[in-house]
Amino acid sequence: MDIFRVIGIGLLGAIIALMLKQSRSEFSMLAVLATGVIILIIILNSLSEVIVAFNKIVIKSGISQELFTGLIKIIGVGYVTEYGASMCDDLGCGSISKKIHLAGKIGIFLMALPIVMALIDIIGEIVKL
């Protein structure tokens, strides 16, 4: 990941948005969105490297692959939700951003459900003893 590229694109996007705000304010929001998408695309490549590195740790430690995948998915869903919600905030739609957050939370909960169920099962088993 080239951090200077990200900073450059970010600054450029911010300046363009600022300039557009005075002349054509309806396009300024689109410029902000575009900057965000470009930065996301740049990060994506490095993010996959991070996940591969985590995977190596997981294989070495012998944790079950399912758990790790679940965790990564949860974090991914969290990031995407955060991203989409903040974009909606940028566009001035706070209520939509809240709804995206809600959807994200429900999605995360659904993903965490198997592990939680396993925990509840084992507690039930212990109580039965």
Place this chain on the structure above:
Amino acid sequence: MTVINNALYKPSLPLAQKSLPYLKKIPNNSPLWVKKTRKKKFLFFVAMFIVVAIAIIPSVLAENKGLEEVEKELGQNVEDKLDELNLSELEDYFNNMQEGSLSTWGSVKAFVKQVIKGDFQGGYNDFFKASVTALGKSALDTLPSLLSIVAIAILFSILSNMSSNFVHKSTNEIIYFVCFSAIAVILLGKVVSLIMMTGNTIKGMQRLMELVFPVMLTLITSLGGVITVSAYQPMMAVISTGVVGVITSFIMPCFIATVVLSVVGNLSPSVKLEKLNKFFRSTGEVVLGLMFSLFMTFVTLQGITGAIADSISVKSAKFAISSYVPILGGYLSEGFDLILASIVLIKNSLGLAGVIIMLTVILMPVLKITVFTLGVKLVSGLIEPIGDKRMSDFISTLGSNMRMLIVAILAVSFMFFIMIMLVIYTCNMGV
């Protein structure tokens, strides 16, 4: 031989009472007695003369007996008595118990014989080897799960730092939830197996005692320890049903409650159950301690007083035989001693065998739980700097609660140990 023993033992008491007027030590002889004494005296001496005449040949022979002869006779006595004992169920139990390296014994009877002959030396070495293997085995068993717990904690800390810039803390919380659940599932799986193992160990000890004690009580009865047996028998009932019942139906649920409370209490930052957890732990410990000290006091008092009463009655019987059976009495009383000594030998070596079998039964579970507890404490120390505080709290609480399981096993085994030791140390008539 037991029949002879009883035959010697029982008539000797009335004989002793009847002979008391000769000594004129106790004044409560009735006047009716004095009138009839002369006739009886004469008859008595005639009878005695015949008895002495019959007895003189073996007694002369007996005089020539050397120390080796006596030892041989003792050995023969022991062999006879041992063959008469029915140890088949104990042997079955012993054969089913494969853990530990007691295979060198062969069978309980062989072990008892070994102890009686004084050949028993391998105990310490065997035990040392068995404990080292058990230690290694249990460490290997627990290591993978402990390592994966540490790995999950590290992963959690990396991920939670990565996502700490979330506006909403809920994502971080749910990551914690997932990681905590994973750790809890791994740990609780181990804990469930340990709880089951503890229950099985306690039941196994109970079974062992149900097999060893009746045999030992029979031996005590044949030693003349009637009062001791009547003191031990209710104790045995109390310990094998009462104490074990309290442990399985009260102490274990307390432990389970602490485990569940520590999981639930650390799941979310808003639910605090630490004090309740402590309450259950201290309740379990207090009940165990109370029961334990009460039991110890009563067992020791009753056992010792019963044994003293019995030893007095056996000694008076012996005295009666040696003083009121003229001429022959000394030999008879010595023979009585020899028979008693052989039974005492069997009783004590059987008790030793019981103790050693019991130690082997508890060795593996206690080591397993100890290794698990120590490992869990180590893990909680390791993840304290990197992981969440609640995570390490949960693991360390679980570790300190595991103590209850060890205490339960050790309490039961110690009670049984005390019982066996009491039986070994009391009622050693004729030794």
